[in-house]
Amino acid sequence: MTNVVDAASSATTSPAAEASESATPATSAPTIASIDEGRQLIDDIDIRIRALVATRKDLSAQVQALRAAAGGPRVEHGRENAIITAWADELGPRGAEIALAVLTLCRGNLP
Template structure:
């Protein structure tokens, strides 16, 4: 496992403060860097989610546990409000794959 990922498995600290930027270009570079990190994390999350689904179905369970998904949605909503729900649903859909 990637050493950088190991540290990300620890409980997340409080939301970090955004740095103060001196220019639009600097801000855009920071946003681009964050977007790269977000895409990489979502890809890792997707891969772990698919492994969990395979293990769960291999044990005779359902591929998706709606109660668990509701907990995830609630956490996103608590942290980010109504738009957090939209993000959670998008991440869950991407990570679980098609339900049909």
């Protein structure tokens, strides 16, 4: 299955369709045999998380620009509350904190 980063450069299917297809729930971690192996896997995950956040930031900027061009507000609190709730439901209170940090990265500080 293509992930959202690869989907952004795919020419065969729309990026939105492939991103949606790749929005699968979390997978379980493999059992590791050493600290080095575990750290390598963690580093690989962090690289992918950073790439996904960068792609998310770009998409968020495009959505914000389209809304601004239509005369809408920069911030949509209802949408942000739904995002924070989804992160909190999956990961608990620290998940909500991550969601807030991601939102701040993507749309800047609140006015």
